[in-house]
Amino acid sequence: MTIDELQDQIIEEFAQFGDWMERYEYLIEMGRELPPFEETHRRPDFLIEGCQSRVWLYPSFNDGVITFEADSDALITRGIVALLVRVLSGRTPDEILGTDLWFIDRIGLKENLSPTRSNGLLAMIKQMRLYALAYKSKAEQS
């Protein structure tokens, strides 16, 4: 499935919810299902410090695709982190760099990406793109 197909799928999943509480319940559940973050990766260089919540993001690059592992101390943030990982992990740098993440807005979570929220999510997306850029130039050099 392409990134865009996956975005459409997530939008459809969220469309079935009647109200906010159901959407949050779903996010919380996804946050809980996110694979546990490797404790040895819980280091300052992989921490994205927000004012409201904190996010950890650990990348690895194998066979041309980037794998992201991530975590957050807040559950709803972790749910959104899980969505981002689901969409962007296991992709090539080009796929990540070429994508426009519209699904966040369409499932009504746009406010979570506003800079004033300072929950680490906006910085996390930026960081994912930066890693993609770095791996891309590394791959091109070798």
Added chain:
Amino acid sequence: MPLSRSIEAIRADFPILAITVHGKPLVYLDNGATTQKPLQVIQTMDELYRTANANVHRGVHCLSDMVSERYEAARETVRAFINAPRREEVIFTANTTASINAVAFSFGERFVGEGDEIIISGMEHHANIVPWQMLCERKGSKLKVIPFSDEGVLDLEAYRNMISGRTRIVAVTHVSNVLGTVNPVKEIVAEAHRHGIPVLVDGAQGVQHGTVDVTDIGCDFYVFSGHKVYGPNGIGVLYGRTELLNEMPPYQGGGDMVANVTFEKTTYNELPFKFEAGTTNFTGAIGMAAALDYLTGLGREAVAEREQALLAQATAGLSTIDGMRIYGTAPHKVSVVSFLTGKIHQYDAGMILDKMGIAVRTGTHCAQPLMERYGISGNIRASIAFYNTEEEIEALVNGVRKATEMLG
């Protein structure tokens, strides 16, 4: 003592209380961050711009005179509200932060040197920490911090022992914005004055919950923000004792603060103008005075009593929730409840409450050292005003219970 008007009439004075958010009636419990404005304030400022706008103290014309008079009347309203001895001891600034910075700079220039000490408390807002740290850095002086108990009560014994021959100023908050503790500022001042040390009291959370009497407290400086006392943004107050203010150099230069300017030497205007450089926020000052008049009209003791009743209801209600931890249980506190439940993250709870229309603050509340003291990354704060209702407190308790179930 009852409020002078019914709660329905009072709520009707605050148009914003009637709005809905996410389709739910707004339950505004973030009054510690900023308060809502009554029509009396909104209309005063609207009318001012429509009928009496001109620069203060700068013209010979009728409009300028009119607005200057009202600006000075606002100063008198503030003076009376905090019972300051003299009108010229009330200086208008932008907010609490600006007032503290003004003192830290100006007092610091005149009275603080290398090796000197400044005492603050462990429950200060960043606004009453950082300006003093900056002063310490400039002058090579030291910051000392009064510790407090788990309940949120300052350790006065430690404070007494902290005072030394090098202490130059004590700066403490009247009321903690996180714990709600009302500090014994009168005692703190008396102790400092025994050693001839002046005291600044941060009244940002102290001025809006009943009566405040700076003469009785005896403090040398008292500072607060208009926006936290039902007035507009961008206006604040610095009350200072004449003797000290006269000794302190101005911290900003410009128009209105000078008596005589030549390129060789400038002499400064007298109080309060010496500390009010440039065109001041006179609309803000007049709007704030309208807010203070409004509170006086309601009955300030009655406001405090109502808030205490709502606080008791909130504390009792929240305490019935499993795993509830309330931060700040001092015997004497204002209507602020900070809390966490179980292992729940404050941000999650705040987001769920928001969707229920309930506005609370989550995070560190600009008091990171305080959070560290409790070993937490932040908490949830409900700050209650007299215009809140019993039903709203119930909605908060139910909302927190629901969020706790969802996240637990």
